[in-house]
Amino acid sequence: MTLKDKIIKKLKAAKEASFKLSNISARDKDRALLAMASALLKNTKYLLSENAKDVALANKTGLSKTLIDRLILTEERIKEMADSLKQVAALEDPVGKILKQWKRPNGLIIKKVSVPIGVIGIIYESRPNVTSDSAGLSLKSGNACVLRGGSEAINSNVAIHKVITECLAEFDIPEAAVVMIDVTDRSAVEFLLKQDSFIDVVIPRGGEGLIRYVAENSLIPVIKHYKGVCHLYVDKDADIGMALDIMLNAKVQRPGVCNAIEKMLVHKDIAREFLPQAARVLDDKGVELRGCSQTLKILKGIKNAADKDWYEEYLDLILAIKVVKSVDEAVGHINKYGSRHSDAIVTDNKSAAQGFLKEVDSACVYHNASTRFTDGYQFGMGAEIGISTDKIHARGPMALEELCIYKYIILGSGQIRP
Amino acid sequence: MTLKDKIIKKLKAAKEASFKLSNISARDKDRALLAMASALLKNTKYLLSENAKDVALANKTGLSKTLIDRLILTEERIKEMADSLKQVAALEDPVGKILKQWKRPNGLIIKKVSVPIGVIGIIYESRPNVTSDSAGLSLKSGNACVLRGGSEAINSNVAIHKVITECLAEFDIPEAAVVMIDVTDRSAVEFLLKQDSFIDVVIPRGGEGLIRYVAENSLIPVIKHYKGVCHLYVDKDADIGMALDIMLNAKVQRPGVCNAIEKMLVHKDIAREFLPQAARVLDDKGVELRGCSQTLKILKGIKNAADKDWYEEYLDLILAIKVVKSVDEAVGHINKYGSRHSDAIVTDNKSAAQGFLKEVDSACVYHNASTRFTDGYQFGMGAEIGISTDKIHARGPMALEELCIYKYIILGSGQIRP
Numbered sequence: 001m002t003l004k005d006k007i008i009k010k011l012k013a014a015k016e017a018s019f020k021l022s023n024i025s026a027r028d029k030d031r032a033l034l035a036m037a038s039a040l041l042k043n044t045k046y047l048l049s050e051n052a053k054d055v056a057l058a059n060k061t062g063l064s065k066t067l068i069d070r071l072i073l074t075e076e077r078i079k080e081m082a083d084s085l086k087q088v089a090a091l092e093d094p095v096g097k098i099l100k101q102w103k104r105p106n107g108l109i110i111k112k113v114s115v116p117i118g119v120i121g122i123i124y125e126s127r128p129n130v131t132s133d134s135a136g137l138s139l140k141s142g143n144a145c146v147l148r149g150g151s152e153a154i155n156s157n158v159a160i161h162k163v164i165t166e167c168l169a170e171f172d173i174p175e176a177a178v179v180m181i182d183v184t185d186r187s188a189v190e191f192l193l194k195q196d197s198f199i200d201v202v203i204p205r206g207g208e209g210l211i212r213y214v215a216e217n218s219l220i221p222v223i224k225h226y227k228g229v230c231h232l233y234v235d236k237d238a239d240i241g242m243a244l245d246i247m248l249n250a251k252v253q254r255p256g257v258c259n260a261i262e263k264m265l266v267h268k269d270i271a272r273e274f275l276p277q278a279a280r281v282l283d284d285k286g287v288e289l290r291g292c293s294q295t296l297k298i299l300k301g302i303k304n305a306a307d308k309d310w311y312e313e314y315l316d317l318i319l320a321i322k323v324v325k326s327v328d329e330a331v332g333h334i335n336k337y338g339s340r341h342s343d344a345i346v347t348d349n350k351s352a353a354q355g356f357l358k359e360v361d362s363a364c365v366y367h368n369a370s371t372r373f374t375d376g377y378q379f380g381m382g383a384e385i386g387i388s389t390d391k392i393h394a395r396g397p398m399a400l401e402e403l404c405i406y407k408y409i410i411l412g413s414g415q416i417r418p
Numbered sequence: 419m420t421l422k423d424k425i426i427k428k429l430k431a432a433k434e435a436s437f438k439l440s441n442i443s444a445r446d447k448d449r450a451l452l453a454m455a456s457a458l459l460k461n462t463k464y465l466l467s468e469n470a471k472d473v474a475l476a477n478k479t480g481l482s483k484t485l486i487d488r489l490i491l492t493e494e495r496i497k498e499m500a501d502s503l504k505q506v507a508a509l510e511d512p513v514g515k516i517l518k519q520w521k522r523p524n525g526l527i528i529k530k531v532s533v534p535i536g537v538i539g540i541i542y543e544s545r546p547n548v549t550s551d552s553a554g555l556s557l558k559s560g561n562a563c564v565l566r567g568g569s570e571a572i573n574s575n576v577a578i579h580k581v582i583t584e585c586l587a588e589f590d591i592p593e594a595a596v597v598m599i600d601v602t603d604r605s606a607v608e609f610l611l612k613q614d615s616f617i618d619v620v621i622p623r624g625g626e627g628l629i630r631y632v633a634e635n636s637l638i639p640v641i642k643h644y645k646g647v648c649h650l651y652v653d654k655d656a657d658i659g660m661a662l663d664i665m666l667n668a669k670v671q672r673p674g675v676c677n678a679i680e681k682m683l684v685h686k687d688i689a690r691e692f693l694p695q696a697a698r699v700l701d702d703k704g705v706e707l708r709g710c711s712q713t714l715k716i717l718k719g720i721k722n723a724a725d726k727d728w729y730e731e732y733l734d735l736i737l738a739i740k741v742v743k744s745v746d747e748a749v750g751h752i753n754k755y756g757s758r759h760s761d762a763i764v765t766d767n768k769s770a771a772q773g774f775l776k777e778v779d780s781a782c783v784y785h786n787a788s789t790r791f792t793d794g795y796q797f798g799m800g801a802e803i804g805i806s807t808d809k810i811h812a813r814g815p816m817a818l819e820e821l822c823i824y825k826y827i828i829l830g831s832g833q834i835r836p
Contacts (some may be wrong), residue, residue, distance in 0.1 A: 246834055249835055405811075
């Protein structure tokens with residue numbers, strides 16, 4: 001059997017499993033999720049030893065410190081993976097909800113009902129917890145999933161997959177509900193991305209490079225976000241204390257994530273008062289500032305921001321600052337340079353806030369709050385499988401509801417079309 | 419300016435127009451739609467003369483009769499285009515609806531609000547009415563649209579586009595709300611499909627060849643249906659009279675459309691009684707039958723159905739028939755060979771119906787009604803821009819609601835993430 005044949009065999013099994021999964025009771029799904037959580041805990045030793053192989057190899061091949069940190073499993077992290085599965089078990093079943101129902105003049109009753117999407121492909125890098133998180137969310141939403149993690153985490157991923165799928169048979173759930181493509185060659189990903197008769201949607205999770213690769217090579221619909229170039233706009237009517245708090249939180253609390261701010265826009269009327277205070281607290285936290293020409297007049301000695309700075313996702317303690325003349329200019333800048341992820345305005349002016357919230361074309365727009373809240377848990381969705389900056393299907397944090405679609409069920413009594 | 423530069427210039431204008439459009443009042447959008455309808459009627463003579471150029475060329479180049487029929491405009495058809503715009507004007511505005519709203523323990527208020535998608539790309543063939551229909555639905559839903567019709571209808575499309583966009587300025591709607599790419603070269607389509615920074619979603623409308631071309635070449639998300647291989651399953655507990663009526667309607671009333679049935683599955687216990695009657699009425703209408711081995715035993719002399727028959731969309735007076743042992747076999751067959759479009763069961767048995775409706779993985783599943791109802795107008799949506807057999811964003815008929823997405827508006831009072 002060739003590699004491709006092996007992959008196709010797995011995909012066929014996943015597709016068949018998906019038909020079965022859409023009919024498994026919420027109770028059985030939840031019991032399976034809890035069993036998966038227990039199995040992870042019970043097999044901690046095994047998981048750690050398999051993970052150690054990956055980490056040893058990563059050290060040898062000189063993987064970056066950040067990536068190795070993401071790769072490492074600890075007892076604590078395995079417990080978090082198990083907790084996450086338990087939390088998903090406790091959430092409401094998203095399948096089978098009647099989203100809408102109406103009757104036509106000819107007597108036809110049309111029901112719009114939530115159903116699982118089918119087979120979800122997840123292409124991801126380094127973090128092994130994505131394996132169990134994705135499996136848990138897919139199972140809960142009645143979807144089969146096809147997992148393809150990075151080669152750097154192959155031993156960890158295979159071990160996690162083994163442990164969690166061993167629990168499924170007991171609940172009459174096919175093992176192929178969670179399929180792992182353990183071929184580390186990149187050509188396997190390219191092949192996978194053409195299998196639109198087996199996989200219904202692909203969600204890539206990782207760096208911009210991986211995501212672009214997936215988007216460019218996929219024949220299957222992809223839901224994605226390339227990057228998070230998030231903005232904070234400090235309006236002339238901002239409460240300065242609040243603006244400083246939000247700025248610091250959004251930039252510094254965790255600078256390496258997609259919902260951290262990368263740019264700050266400041267209204268010209270407040271810039272002379274606000275910027276020196278902002279620079280002081282940011283400097284305390286080691287943030288490098290880059291400014292537009294107006295900013296440079298106020299904050300002497302900071303770096304000049306080049307045009308490409310406005311597009312860049314630093315994922316680091318760097319902030320580019322621009323002075324703007326109006327809310328409209330701020331909105332225009334965000335819609336031009338931003339990544340449609342998360343953007344915030346701080347203001348006490350209701351009409352400025354309303355204009356900003358309405359006109360900024362981003363998945364999440366904030367008034368007087370930190371962009372760091374763009375997250376499934378923070379939104380109260382209980383979990384997230386990713387964040388979308390696309391404009392179809394889902395925007396912002398994607399969780400169980402976003403792993404479902406609908407179908408129309410039409411009930412008649414012999415109606416034919418005239 | 420190169421061709422590509424010209425296209426990019428138009429796309430930039432469309433993107434900018436889309437930001438403006440999302441803020442135009444329902445009243446102004448509706449008034450513009452009515453003005454567009456009047457303009458079409460007033461310019462009937464001009465539109466007919468431009469259309470005549472396309473038809474003359476099509477006759478010269480030997481375009482098929484079916485395609486020429488689709489291409490031809492008449493006074494009646496122009497009136498229908500105008501009526502369609504009036505109907506869209508009368509529909510409810512889909513933008514700005516609060517789909518959900520909740521408060522987090524930290525006081526954040528999260529609102530999920532419907533918004534236009536942005537810029538919709540429509541790639542289509544022959545029918546010139548798609549130009550005004552798509553423009554109308556896009557405008558009503560607050561989207562800009564980029565239209566690229568087939569070269570065979572270029573004069574008609576350009577004329578319709580000219581007539582309808584001339585109305586926009588009066589309502590302060592940018593002309594680039596409706597952009598026409600009048601480059602007939604196919605390389606223009608390929609170029610267009612890479613412009614994911616300007617176009618948010620592409621909806622192809624036409625034959626399977628066009629749709630596959632778009633799906634394979636697009637970097638922009640595509641919503642599509644390749645084909646409609648629709649099934650009628652006649653259960654052992656079917657009312658035979660009803661089954662015959664639905665079969666005839668679904669096969670014969672308009673065989674060239676995607677929601678007509680191409681296959682009929684018949685339960686073995688009713689086959690001997692039902693099939694001869696079915697064959698008689700279908701024969702009266704000139705339908706060619708192709709059967710499985712079991713069917714051939716009952717309907718002697720009809721063609722044998724090859725395996726490829728079960729996948730094929732005939733779009734013609736041909737029906738393939740298979741005898742099945744159970745509802746489960748019918749469901750399995752449909753999920754394997756079908757196109758996830760529309761499938762129907764005729765039965766008086768409630769549990770058979772429930773199993774079928776739940777397990778058939780199609781956009782629209784019918785109990786005791788004809789598949790021909792899969793249509794925006796028939797569903798009461800007032801219009802449709804296409805039908806989706808994809809599993810994300812939208813399934814089945816797509817209308818105004820499906821041309822919208824949502825954004826999250828988060829209202830705070832200084833919240834930061836702990």
